[in-house]
Amino acid sequence: MAILRDLQARLSGRVRSSVSLRKHTTWRVGGPAEILVEPTGIEDLRLVLQYARERGIPLTVVGNGSNLLISDQGLNGIVVKLGSEMSRIEIGEGFIEVEAGAKLANILAAAREAGCGGLEFMAGIPASVGGAVAMNAGANGSSIGDRVLEATVVDLDGKIHLRSHDELGFGYRTCALQDTPAIVVSVKFGCFPKSAAAIRAEVEQYLARRKQTQPLEYPSAGSVFRNPPGGAAGRLIELAGAKGMRIGDAEVSRKHANFIVNLGAAKSRDIRQLMLQVQKLVNEHTGIWLEPEVKLLGKHEAIE
Ligand SMILES: Cc1cc2nc3c(=O)[nH]c(=O)nc-3n(C[C@H](O)[C@H](O)[C@H](O)COP(=O)(O)OP(=O)(O)OC[C@H]3O[C@@H](n4cnc5c(N)ncnc54)[C@H](O)[C@@H]3O)c2cc1C
Structure with a gap:
């Protein structure tokens, strides 16, 4: 297949054809991706965006697949998965900077070790950072957008932009990226000093509550429907x-x-x-x- 050969020759990341997406979603359903690309960095990502745009090939971006219902027929064109190949986590004074494929659980673990507080509320959301920002995922009275200082995104033309918190336009389970599509590449979160023990205790409490109230023993995609105004x-x-x-x-x-x-x-x-x-x-x-x-x-x- 020409697309497969072309992309394998151009990219450093893994490129495969006819890959079942069942294993890439937490619901464990969905047909195959015509082409699945796992970029290793921003340059790979730009190359694949450029390739798809020049040829009019449909392109879909996925993270950890924890909020997706993919049809049994699968997805035509190119599916770009940002996962472990783009999951670097860096901790600085008052901030944590992470690549979009990093899982929230791994960020929380790194934050705990470094004594960076403020992200505990996300415990148990099985998301990649990119997906969590795109959805403005939230729990326990906070949303991910509340902690985002800025994010680096790539638009569909392959141009890189640094978007401030305000430019990302966070709302209830949404952000501006849902209207003006762009791919989140990395995110900078603000945090504050907190002891590892206090972080651990809070995280464990949130995880225990989830275990009690959510059917975690079965594949799912979390809440299926949005809460209507004023109700659950x-x-x-x-x-x-x-x-x-x-x-x-x-x-x-x-x-x-x-x-x-x-x-x-x-x-x-x-x-x-x-x-x-x-x-x-x-x-x-x-x-x-x-x-x-x-x-x-x-x-x-x-x-x-
Ligand atoms: C057991 C369980 C519990 C859950 N609990 C919660 C909860 O408490 N709160 C909550 O809000 N959600 C919850 N969810 C839902 C889900 O985890 C969130 O919606 C999460 O934000 C999805 O992230 P993801 O990486 O899996 O994204 P995906 O499901 O892969 O994608 C979701 C959307 O984000 C887009 N996207 C993915 N990556 C990027 C990127 N890098 N750049 C731009 N767009 C991107 C996709 O195109 C898609 O539109 C839960 C799900 C499960 C299975």
Whole structure:
């Protein structure tokens, strides 16, 4: 395949064709990526963006795949995954600078060792930094955007920009990058002195609470729907009686109604269909149409 050969010749990172994306999502569903690229740095990234743009090839960026519903047909074109190849973590006076592929858990561990506090709230969010910034992931009353000082991004033309906190336009589970697509390459977080013991204790408390309230024993993508203004999606789903609803191996969690779990062999289509049933049921009960928080990628067949 020409794209495969071309990219393998140009990039230092891994380039593969027909790679199942199941293993690249926490829901463990989804078909293959036509081409999967794992860049090793900003130059690789720029080269692949330039290559795709010049030839009009569709390009999708993914992080740890913890907020994605990828269709069973998979994704055409190039999928760029920012993961362990771009996960450098550097700690300075009052800040932590990390590459976009670093996992939040690893950043928290490095912050704890260095006595850098302020990031504990993210404990248990299974995200890469890039995905967490793009989604403005949050928990325990804080969001990742609250701690971001600045981020380096590459636009689809391959140009590099340094974006300040304000330019990133953080909002509830969103940021400006969702409207003006650009890829996060690295992020600088502010932090403050805090003892490793205090950080550890807080993190353990958050993790224990998650274990108690979330179905972590099954593959999922966390909360499926955004909270509507003034309410909690999980509560509405529970009141509508949707807990335990099941299609194939996709089930509305009995532990946390805003989670849909994969009991083993769920297909993307099962999850999509179940999402729609939940939306309809909640709408019948409350008049509210829940909007997905998860990102649907690829062609999802029309389902009624
Ligand atoms: C068990 C569990 C618990 C969770 N708990 C929480 C929680 O408490 N709070 C919360 O907010 N979320 C939670 N989530 C959801 C998920 O972890 C977040 O949405 C997270 O921000 C997704 O990061 P990711 O790296 O997995 O991104 P992905 O799922 O891979 O991608 C998400 C979006 O970000 C974009 N993206 C990814 N990387 C980049 C990049 N480098 N540059 C630009 N765009 C990029 C993708 O194109 C996509 O649109 C949970 C998920 C699970 C499975």
